[in-house]
Amino acid sequence: xxxxxxxxxxxxARNTALAGDVDAxxxxxxxxxxxxxxxxRARGGPAPTGRPTELDASWRAAFTGxxxxxxxxxxxxxxxxxxxxxxxRTFAAGSVDPADPRCAAHLHCPPLAVAVAADAAASAxxxxxxxxxxxxxxxxxxxxxxxxxxxxxxxxxxxxxVVTTGGSESNLLGLLLAREHARPGxxxxxxxxxxxxxFGSEVTHFSVHRAAGLLGFGEDxxxxxxTGRDHRMxxxxxxxxxxxxxxxxxxxxxxxxxxxxxxxxxxxxxxxVARKHQVWLHVDAAYGGGAxxxxxxxxxxxxxxxxxxxxxxxxxxxxxxxxxGVFLTRSATDLAALARRAxxxxxxxxEDAGYTSLLGRSLRTTRRPxxxxxxxxLRALGRAGLGELVDRCAALAEHAATSIxxxxxxxxxxxxxxxxxxxxxDGSDEVNARLRRALLAAGAAVxxxxxxxxxxxxxxxxxxxxxxxxxxxxxxxxVVSAGTEELEAAR
Amino acid sequence: xxxxxxxxxxxxARNTALAGDVDAxxxxxxxxxxxxxxxxRARGGPAPTGRPTELDASWRAAFTGxxxxxxxxxxxxxxxxxxxxxxxRTFAAGSVDPADPRCAAHLHCPPLAVAVAADAAASAxxxxxxxxxxxxxxxxxxxxxxxxxxxxxxxxxxxxxVVTTGGSESNLLGLLLAREHARPGxxxxxxxxxxxxxFGSEVTHFSVHRAAGLLGFGEDxxxxxxTGRDHRMxxxxxxxxxxxxxxxxxxxxxxxxxxxxxxxxxxxxxxxVARKHQVWLHVDAAYGGGAxxxxxxxxxxxxxxxxxxxxxxxxxxxxxxxxxGVFLTRSATDLAALARRAxxxxxxxxEDAGYTSLLGRSLRTTRRPxxxxxxxxLRALGRAGLGELVDRCAALAEHAATSIxxxxxxxxxxxxxxxxxxxxxDGSDEVNARLRRALLAAGAAVxxxxxxxxxxxxxxxxxxxxxxxxxxxxxxxxVVSAGTEELEAAR
Numbered sequence: 001x002x003x004x005x006x007x008x009x010x011x012x013a014r015n016t017a018l019a020g021d022v023d024a025x026x027x028x029x030x031x032x033x034x035x036x037x038x039x040x041r042a043r044g045g046p047a048p049t050g051r052p053t054e055l056d057a058s059w060r061a062a063f064t065g066x067x068x069x070x071x072x073x074x075x076x077x078x079x080x081x082x083x084x085x086x087x088x089r090t091f092a093a094g095s096v097d098p099a100d101p102r103c104a105a106h107l108h109c110p111p112l113a114v115a116v117a118a119d120a121a122a123s124a125x126x127x128x129x130x131x132x133x134x135x136x137x138x139x140x141x142x143x144x145x146x147x148x149x150x151x152x153x154x155x156x157x158x159x160x161x162v163v164t165t166g167g168s169e170s171n172l173l174g175l176l177l178a179r180e181h182a183r184p185g186x187x188x189x190x191x192x193x194x195x196x197x198x199f200g201s202e203v204t205h206f207s208v209h210r211a212a213g214l215l216g217f218g219e220d221x222x223x224x225x226x227t228g229r230d231h232r233m234x235x236x237x238x239x240x241x242x243x244x245x246x247x248x249x250x251x252x253x254x255x256x257x258x259x260x261x262x263x264x265x266x267x268x269x270x271x272x273v274a275r276k277h278q279v280w281l282h283v284d285a286a287y288g289g290g291a292x293x294x295x296x297x298x299x300x301x302x303x304x305x306x307x308x309x310x311x312x313x314x315x316x317x318x319x320x321x322x323x324x325g326v327f328l329t330r331s332a333t334d335l336a337a338l339a340r341r342a343x344x345x346x347x348x349x350x351e352d353a354g355y356t357s358l359l360g361r362s363l364r365t366t367r368r369p370x371x372x373x374x375x376x377x378l379r380a381l382g383r384a385g386l387g388e389l390v391d392r393c394a395a396l397a398e399h400a401a402t403s404i405x406x407x408x409x410x411x412x413x414x415x416x417x418x419x420x421x422x423x424x425x426d427g428s429d430e431v432n433a434r435l436r437r438a439l440l441a442a443g444a445a446v447x448x449x450x451x452x453x454x455x456x457x458x459x460x461x462x463x464x465x466x467x468x469x470x471x472x473x474x475x476x477x478x479v480v481s482a483g484t485e486e487l488e489a490a491r
Numbered sequence: 492x493x494x495x496x497x498x499x500x501x502x503x504a505r506n507t508a509l510a511g512d513v514d515a516x517x518x519x520x521x522x523x524x525x526x527x528x529x530x531x532r533a534r535g536g537p538a539p540t541g542r543p544t545e546l547d548a549s550w551r552a553a554f555t556g557x558x559x560x561x562x563x564x565x566x567x568x569x570x571x572x573x574x575x576x577x578x579x580r581t582f583a584a585g586s587v588d589p590a591d592p593r594c595a596a597h598l599h600c601p602p603l604a605v606a607v608a609a610d611a612a613a614s615a616x617x618x619x620x621x622x623x624x625x626x627x628x629x630x631x632x633x634x635x636x637x638x639x640x641x642x643x644x645x646x647x648x649x650x651x652x653v654v655t656t657g658g659s660e661s662n663l664l665g666l667l668l669a670r671e672h673a674r675p676g677x678x679x680x681x682x683x684x685x686x687x688x689x690f691g692s693e694v695t696h697f698s699v700h701r702a703a704g705l706l707g708f709g710e711d712x713x714x715x716x717x718t719g720r721d722h723r724m725x726x727x728x729x730x731x732x733x734x735x736x737x738x739x740x741x742x743x744x745x746x747x748x749x750x751x752x753x754x755x756x757x758x759x760x761x762x763x764v765a766r767k768h769q770v771w772l773h774v775d776a777a778y779g780g781g782a783x784x785x786x787x788x789x790x791x792x793x794x795x796x797x798x799x800x801x802x803x804x805x806x807x808x809x810x811x812x813x814x815x816g817v818f819l820t821r822s823a824t825d826l827a828a829l830a831r832r833a834x835x836x837x838x839x840x841x842e843d844a845g846y847t848s849l850l851g852r853s854l855r856t857t858r859r860p861x862x863x864x865x866x867x868x869l870r871a872l873g874r875a876g877l878g879e880l881v882d883r884c885a886a887l888a889e890h891a892a893t894s895i896x897x898x899x900x901x902x903x904x905x906x907x908x909x910x911x912x913x914x915x916x917d918g919s920d921e922v923n924a925r926l927r928r929a930l931l932a933a934g935a936a937v938x939x940x941x942x943x944x945x946x947x948x949x950x951x952x953x954x955x956x957x958x959x960x961x962x963x964x965x966x967x968x969x970v971v972s973a974g975t976e977e978l979e980a981a982r
């Protein structure tokens with residue numbers, strides 16, 4: 001607890017109170033909750049209404065204090081409660097609401113209240129996982145959560161892992177360990193001269209390219225392997241590509257749940273090819289990994305346990321506030337490439353005395369215990385409870401596909417794999433793009449879009465387990481209505 | 492707002508309520524606040540009492556459900572309120588409390604209640620900064636916060652930047668942009684064969700080595716430049732090293748605020764040398780950057796604006812909950828190496844229509860708006876208010892140094908630069924190490940340690956603006972007492 005010096009007045013004490021003062025924190029959460037509600041009322045729907053340039057101008061004005069030079073930081077400040085009321089209300093009004101069933105564009109889940117509440121505790125205590133004496137219990141909790149999720153994946157008890165900021169960091173870690181596996185010592189001594197290749201499907205997530213760029217292979221090193229219309233990699237084509245390459249293969253990256261179709265690569269066959277060529281297999285299961293909670297859907301991920309490393313995002317099918325990524329390796333010893341000794345964090349004699357450290361699990365140093373909200377959610381709902389939420393979303397996607405199939409103005413790309421539905425309105429690419437922007441500008445709906453085979457498609461990413469079939473139908477009706485208006489306007 | 496389906500019973504509705512339901516969130520924050528208070532009472536001091544192995548065993552048992560295989564996720568779950576009460580209380584009791592003046596080991600600040608409250612709003616709304624339609628106002632807010640902090644650094648209005656997870660990510664981004672500057676196209680086409688060097692002081696933070704390892708140079712590529720006993724890099728030695736190297740220099744990394752001494756490299760002289768050799772200058776101001784808020788201390792950072800890139804951490808001298816790192820570049824165009832087009836996130840026609848995106852600012856994809864808590868804090872306290880907190884902590888460090896100087900049993904390494912004080916108890920390295928562990932195991936105090944010139948030193952990192960000189964004296968008395976006990980035990 002803070003020992004407030006008595007020589008500061010009450011207003012100052014309130015403004016500079018530390019979160020360790022639970023009463024002060026409670027007093028400041030009240031205006032936050034009021035501002036969240038007021039902001040939602042002001043928004044009045046799933047998204048703010050207006051064109052982005054106008055909105056941007058008004059928002060920037062809201063952040064700018066009267067003193068132009070100092071922008072968001074006017075001289076002496078306006079005090080904690082006033083700043084929270086004003087900025088949180090503005091922020092809520094200007095946000096899209098993932099808890100509104102009409103907000104269904106992205107892998108951008110509405111977080112569970114229980115997870116948000118747990119995350120507030122992590123913020124208030126502010127432990128950092130880079131040393132035991134900044135996070136005693138955090139140092140025990142994260143490995144327990146990692147073990148739980150490794151078990152979910154089907155890994156043995158010798159698995160290892162770490163909580164990450166998401167799929168991008170997990171993919172980077174996967175490629176980093178793969179690089180060290182293929183070129184031992186590269187972390188220490190540098191990447192030897194050579195040309196390297198990473199193999200993935202044609203729809204491998206761009207964060208894999210970014211990771212390859214970062215690690216010195218170059219984004220160009222990510223080589224697309226023939227992929228079907230269903231966005232699944234062809235294992236024979238992978239075998240062929242690995243047999244023919246003149247360059248050094250670093251990794252095969254398979255995807256379990258693409259962002260558009262939710263497509264899951266044929267994992268058992270890909271694992272067999274990777275093993276045959278002795279290449280590291282990383283599976284990007286950022287989206288699809290959540291299906292493991294569902295008894296109905298888990299069989300789609302058969303073969304996942306054969307991967308050398310896996311990334312999961314519980315801020316997708318796990319209903320956590322960002323960030324809640326998890327990176328897992330089948331063997332904890334593979335994390336050795338990340339090992340690190342720092343005399344001010346994990347001196348050897350402290351470690352000998354039992355003061356272990358998670359410093360060597362992550363590329364980050366200061367690190368928030370995102371494991372807490374995951375642990376609380378798992379304890380609150382159990383795997384079965386999360387699985388039920390996954391099933392509800394998958395059922396919504398099935399319903400959406402059926403509804404789309406019944407409407408002549410809409411075209412379904414293909415039946416859903418997980419909880420996304422890709423479709424288009426019967427009109428040009430431009431009409432599809434414009435109708436989506438029109439719905440957004442009207443604050444009426446947030447629908448996704450993507451491009452497949454050179455055409456614009458629309459997408460619903462159904463992550464709200466409390467949405468109903470009627471909500472989905474209303475959303476599709478809004479798409480048809482907006483599309484019809486765009487068609488008429490174009491005449 | 493969530494539209495709860497009526498066919499689920501009340502308990503289920505409460506357990507799976509979304510944070511968009513403000514009443515449900517409020518109802519679950521109540522047990523969290525109670526559990527934080529109860530956990531703090533159970534702890535009864537700055538740290539949990541006990542040996543780490545015993546503590547670990549008891550904590551792991553707390554996370555393990557009755558069903559051994561399912562660990563933290565017993566079959567059906569125990570419900571949201573129960574899980575929060577139980578795990579948050581356990582977590583609080585097992586954490587060290589950075590808001591306790593006896594907790595003074597690391598750059599591990601006690602967060603302001605106002606910042607924690609603002610962060611809860613970010614969690615509840617759960618925007619993600621990788622596309623406009625997941626974070627409309629977030630897309631406007633982050634650049635405003637970045638501009639505010641760039642102004643603080645003294646950068647022109649053409650500066651750019653991004654909020655990061657902390658100094659490690661900022662250092663990685665700095666070296667990545669430096670690599671692209673020295674070897675244009677490396678991100679896209681791979682790092683050309685060659686031997687590369689990064690120059691920094693002998694106490695450059697290890698995250699720079701890690702970044703060099705990641706980027707393909709190898710950790711060995713970080714070349715230490717002669718550094719004084721005061722841990723400041725010698726600019727003449729840097730000039731010499733850059734003149735003599737046979738390898739390709741990628742960057743000079745200067746430090747503004749080392750973790751131990753808070754040492755600030757001579758920035759104007761280093762900038763001149765870097766300019767002379769046309770090498771990218773990145774300044775790791777993760778710790779020292781906060782001194783910019785203080786009119787008294789800001790002059791120590793003169794020359795910072797000459798850097799090509801800078802990293803600041805507002806979760807250090809900024810009292811934010813983790814994470815609140817900021818990476819800044821003097822020229823926004825240097826961020827081009829991070830540019831990225833993804834058809835499902837920022838298609839060109841959407842951008843033309845004003846739907847801008849921050850996707851190309853970060854290596855992360857899904858990204859929490861950590862800018863919100865920073866904006867709210869700046870608005871609440873102003874730069875001046877934060878500067879006052881910095882000054883209070885610097886005054887505590889001055890007081891600590893004076894007190895240490897008066898005690899024969901303690902030796903001061905040197906007068907403080909920022910808010911850390913490095914000292915040792917008059918005994919062997921082992922005695923110093925043991926006394927620190929003894930204080931920790933007794934739950935009495937959390938004191939830092941480090942190694943300088945092969946000797947163990949103790950460290951206070953004073954980041955609690957509400958701590959008093961008496962608190963500091965009590966902490967030093969506890970060190971002397973524990974040291975005396977260790978000396979006696981060793982006899």
